Amino acid sequence: MTTARILGIALAGLGAGVALAYVAFPDGKPVPGLSPALTAPPPEPSAREARAPRSSSEISLSFAPVARAAQPAVVNIFTAKVVRERARMGPFFALYEGQPRVENSLGSGVIIDSSGYIITNNHVIAGADQIIVALADRREYPARLLFADARMDLALLKVEPGAEPLPTLKLGDSDRAEVGDLVLAIGNPFGVGQTVTQGIISAVARSGLGISDTQFFIQTDAAINQGNSGGALVNLDGELIGVNTAILTAGREGGSIGLGFAIPANMVRVFLRAAETGRLVTAWLGADGEAVTLETARAAGLDRPRGVLMTGVTPGSPAARAGLRPGDIILSVDGKDVADPAALRYRIATLGVNQTVRVGILRDRRPTEIRLQLVAPPEVPPRQLTRLPQGSILAGVAIANLSPALAQELGAGLPERGVVVVEVPANAPARVTGFPRPGDVLEAVNGQPVASVTDVGRLISSSPAQTLLRLNRSGQRADCLFQAPARWGCRAA
Secondary structure, eight states: OOOOOOEEEEESOEESOOOOOSEEOTTSSOOOOOOHHHHSOOOOOOOOOOOOOOSHHHHTOOSHHHHHHHGGGEEEEEEEEEEOOOOEEOGGGOEEOOOOEEEEEEEEEEEEETTTEEEEOHHHHTTOSEEEEEOTTSOEEEOEEEEEETTTTEEEEEOOOTTSOOOOOEEOOGGGOOTTOEEEEEEOGGGSOOEEEEEEEEEEEEOOSSSOTTOOEEEEOSOOOTTOTTOEEEETTSEEEEEEEEEEEETTSOOOOSOEEEEEHHHHHHHHHHHHHTSOOOOBOOEEEEEOOHHHHHHHTOSSSOSEEEEEEOTTSHHHHTTOOTTOEEEEETTEEOOSHHHHHHHHHTSOTTOEEEEEEEETTEEEEEEEEOBOOOOOSOOOOEEOOSSSTTTTOEEEEOOHHHHHHHOTTOOSSSEEEEEOOTTOGGGGTTOSOTTOEEEEETTEEOOSHHHHHHHHHHSTTEEEEEEEETTEEEEEEEETTTEEEEEEO
């Protein structure tokens, strides 16, 4: 007899589920005091020779020195959130509210600056009313949330340790990590206390997991469990190369099966640069592409499918100014191989705005290199946030014009042109239908293509009692007919 096992992604946190806010920047001011070493790009890699153990004495070596040095900089994070129940109808038609209750959860974090800056996962602290940080030596401090981003699933906390500096972990260069490298995972699984596990790097560019919009993770078989979220993935040089974030689980037990995922340290650098300014802005390429298939690789003269085939280039974009054309295949960025669109997005995201990069391409079966200056994505056209008019089932739904800037802000692989749904309020009639949802792209209204919120508003106002929408949700299209006051239906387009 066999037992079916269901694989699922679980965030490696422990406690009550929380909703993720997009960006938290509580003080409305840039984060002061971050060391330039934390936000600067990693140095050019020096020669590195990785080798396997060559003798029994080398195999018997201990990881204790690495663990001993790293453990003091990994902290436990305890959060509390007050949950108030919504008003309900009680006896004799009276409205009443239940007693507020406190939900607790826990996770891990890493001290990256001796003055008290701590990096963790956003899902560890999202929605918390109180955050307590406990060091390995049992000192405890209340923590303030300085900056958070749900798309990257990272958060920056600050504690005030007084005159005594805190132990820290140095940010390493995650691009130097290789499959087979030995690593240690340090965190607080299940609240049992600080724990160190050992394994290897199983993959360095894992994507498509549905965990984070950055979609690029270091995979490890070092045991990671609930409560490890925000903890450290450390190489044998004692450097932080990743922030443990999620695990692939079998069934509902939620335990480790040797498939853990960490946000690379180089993405942490991008996040810290965003914390300095109060806004996450990554570089803009201005080109669309798709994975190279076996047939495309053969036609282009490649020995195997690799790279990104350009399918469109935005006029006036950095890609267009550099001479990139549809049909080109991007193979590398600054000498680093690009295997697929997710890897290209990661490479561009980790580079600074206004930085000039070398892009290796294949054009007409011949390799060449172009230089490309990255810029911040423009908000052209303006987003023109608009709520659909009253009198229809779509009343209150907020839409906006897409632009390179808004597409990056919202994430989820949105196009850089068109009209996107940004909010469906809780009291909106459309909320009960599930169509549309935030992130849906509106392609047509009543059979007519739309390019702006003005087009959408005009066409809906002309027939408020009945509206036919063509929706694009992550590449899946549907035609949805809405009829006032509360009739609707959708079918695949």
